[in-house]
Amino acid sequence: MQIASRLITYNAHSRENPPQITVAAGEEFMAQTELCTGSWLHSLADTWSPEKTNALNPTVCVGVADAHPGDILAVHIREIIPDALGYTGFNDQKNPLAGRIKARTWGLNVKTVAITAEGIRWNNQLSLPVRPMIGTLGTAPAGEARSNAWGGLHGGNMDVQEIRAGTTVYLPVFVEGALLHIGDVHALQGDGEINCSGGIECRAEVRLSADLIRQARPLRCVRAEDSESLMTIACGRGLTRTFQTATGELLDWICRDYGIPVNDAYLLLGQVMQARCTQFVNPTRSYICKIPKRYLPLRSSPQPMTP
């Protein structure tokens, strides 16, 4: 299995980033992801402080052979194995949300934790569940590079818990080879990710594969799917707009691929749509909208998303 090592990472999704490996459609590969703040964490005694940050949400870069602009990359997340060490923390100088909520000086607050098969050791009394997810996953944009702090139509720093093992994420291909960027795994994350620099940030080994959907209809935001649900994820500055974009894309999806008339589909979403803003601290916020598949007719087309 080809491995994209964390020894080479990037701080932006860019068409200029040479991929470390190039895989064929359907080929399983491994991405070794780095911590969101770089390579400083090596023992339980290491704790984060701002000057230790030596990278901005670093990602590895993987090429997909024969991916062309206009295709959609269907990224299948097979497994996420978090490292045994993780951390979280916030700093009132760097965290607008904390300051606004409490209007007080928090100072620097950090925590380094052991991640085991039994859970995340929060303290002597409390163990938290391990629910690993990929915080940053996206393709290279056609034009200028996008910072790894940002999310958008290309994916990027979405910070959505549903981007986990068992999920397929549909991303537009803008450049030859797609240039899939992967990083920022969290062993656990709450909605809002209010600590700013994190959920339980950790390195990870992620097994993935990617299929290509040729000449697909353009997406207005990222789509994703697991055995339970269809999901759409919109990232942007304004919450109302991201909610509307994600809702609109979910509506289009269930109308076109499941043959539900648009007005009926909208009425149905009013009853059963699930929606959350999972990210309330980045420059771009992420809204995920979901519909459980059990409310949908059997899919009429075996090849979704094609014209």
Add this chain to the structure above:
Amino acid sequence: MQIASRLITYNAHSRENPPQITVAAGEEFMAQTELCTGSWLHSLADTWSPEKTNALNPTVCVGVADAHPGDILAVHIREIIPDALGYTGFNDQKNPLAGRIKARTWGLNVKTVAITAEGIRWNNQLSLPVRPMIGTLGTAPAGEARSNAWGGLHGGNMDVQEIRAGTTVYLPVFVEGALLHIGDVHALQGDGEINCSGGIECRAEVRLSADLIRQARPLRCVRAEDSESLMTIACGRGLTRTFQTATGELLDWICRDYGIPVNDAYLLLGQVMQARCTQFVNPTRSYICKIPKRYLPLRSSPQPMTP
């Protein structure tokens, strides 16, 4: 059991509304709630149209003996029995969200459904689950009346799915007798309630009781609790602010009543908080933030929320 009948309803939470019944603390009572648009729905053949609306989110009003300003009313929702008829619908003239999402003319779209023990009959192929909730539940404000379209510190039109049987809702008491307003039951509702006039809107019979917490600490937003979670609900125009208010109130709650230092509590919420805007179409939006109780120490005080 005393019954507050739907024959007398109000369109605002107001200190001027005479309560239909007055109950003692702990006394179980029944509220017969009316449809959000009034009394027009009588058969499966009846469908909503704007001119049929003859009330704005009508509520019954119940007094609680010996409730005084400064108390908190702990409203225990025992059971919600929805009527056998429900409806949902939207109208592009009345629904800003639909227009913004699709930038198209939708016209009037309505659906009347049968609600049975087996589910909501959406169409011949699809049955939706019955998950009844109280859309509007609040106390009378001290000052001017608040329209039943609005939510706020007094509760009101929150439209949060978690306000269901098994949940206790904590509301501030502003006037003698509290004047609890109850209405707008939904047999089911999706996040965002994007149809504007509804989830599955229905009449219902709701069994409740209310306890008093004397001279409690002031709340900044509504609190609620069930066997699984602590929850805070903030309603207002701006999503960022409602998120911050609900998060801040949840933080205060777990610090004060569970003895967690504030910085540790904030770090913990960053990992395990669940949050949703459940209402995206009213004049006020509702943000609910939750923490599962299994992540909290055993409560140090048997009398939460007191100074």
